[in-house]
Amino acid sequence: MSSPxxxxxxxxxxxAAxxxxxxxxxATGISQSTLSRIVSGARPAxxxxxxxxxxxVGATVAELAGSGSVAARVQxxxxxxxxxxxxxMRETLLHYLELDAYLDDQAVPATV
Known part of the structure; x- marks a missing residue:
């Protein structure tokens, strides 16, 4: 799912963090060896x-995945x-919009 x-x-x-x-x-529970393979490109995240x-690390999923920033698309x-x-307030709104975009990408249905 992640880009190359x-x-x-x-x-x-x-x-940066x-x-x-x-x-x-x-912090994540992801083994150091797996992190190393992800960073080197030997394994997709x-x-x-x-x-x-x-x-x-205090980043958004879109920033790391390269799926395009919601911030660049939203006004x-x-x-x-x-x-x-x-x-x-803007940062909080963008975090919620990033989460919404991620859930859409994962085909997780919205609850009413």
Missing amino acids: HAGARIERAIE GLSQRALEK KMPEIAAIARA CAARATNGSDMQR
Whole structure:
């Protein structure tokens, strides 16, 4: 499911988060040897692995999988009357939209 360049994106995200593969292993439960194979491109990352890595390094699934950023496709406007931080509101909205896109990709039905 991941693109051929997901390993390089994952490696950059791990470095940007200041984590070692061993630290990421502890945070995700994905063995260091599997992480090494994913980063090197010897093994494609499965979507649940990408999701776990994204959560651990503070990235989105789309950023790591290379499926295109929802942020690049979405336009939003908001108004806060309670002094809320608009950037934080946008980031929260984008995380929910990324999750929605991921669930759509995985054919997980929406609940009502």
